[in-house]
Amino acid sequence: MSHKSTKSAAKAALGRAAGSENKEKNKHITKITAKPSAEAKAPVETAKSDQKPAKTSQKPAKLDQKAAKSAAKNAKNAKKAKKSSEEKPLKEVFILARPFVALGRYIRDSWREIRRVRWPNRKATWKMTGAVLAYCIAFMVFIVLLDSFFTWLFGLIIK
Numbered sequence: 001m002s003h004k005s006t007k008s009a010a011k012a013a014l015g016r017a018a019g020s021e022n023k024e025k026n027k028h029i030t031k032i033t034a035k036p037s038a039e040a041k042a043p044v045e046t047a048k049s050d051q052k053p054a055k056t057s058q059k060p061a062k063l064d065q066k067a068a069k070s071a072a073k074n075a076k077n078a079k080k081a082k083k084s085s086e087e088k089p090l091k092e093v094f095i096l097a098r099p100f101v102a103l104g105r106y107i108r109d110s111w112r113e114i115r116r117v118r119w120p121n122r123k124a125t126w127k128m129t130g131a132v133l134a135y136c137i138a139f140m141v142f143i144v145l146l147d148s149f150f151t152w153l154f155g156l157i158i159k
Contacts, residue, residue, distance in 0.1 A: 120128065
């Protein structure tokens, strides 16, 4: 089979699948054509021709300014993160001082980690506290009921 006949057979199969017998009825169907790999970057054609291009609500100058600001902010944050995450080499110190150096490093790293935490606001804190208290009360009631049941049961067995 030649390339043209393969292409026409593919078009016919696509037309049958899309129902192209009634072209007037099926103008809303999107045409998708299969192209050889060399022409694979061709855009997809649509049957509707009255589509309008999307409008941008912001001017290009504002977009460029916002992009520049966010890029500068990202670069600054990356530089800050790199600086804070750099591990200083452990200097050769007296063997008795090493535990204190390790403790100091632990405290420093803990403080850095605490600064990164996203702390909850007052409302969320009260909600979580209420949930913990409700769970504790429910579990306490369960334990008391279980204890009284076993007390009653052992009272019957021992008598």
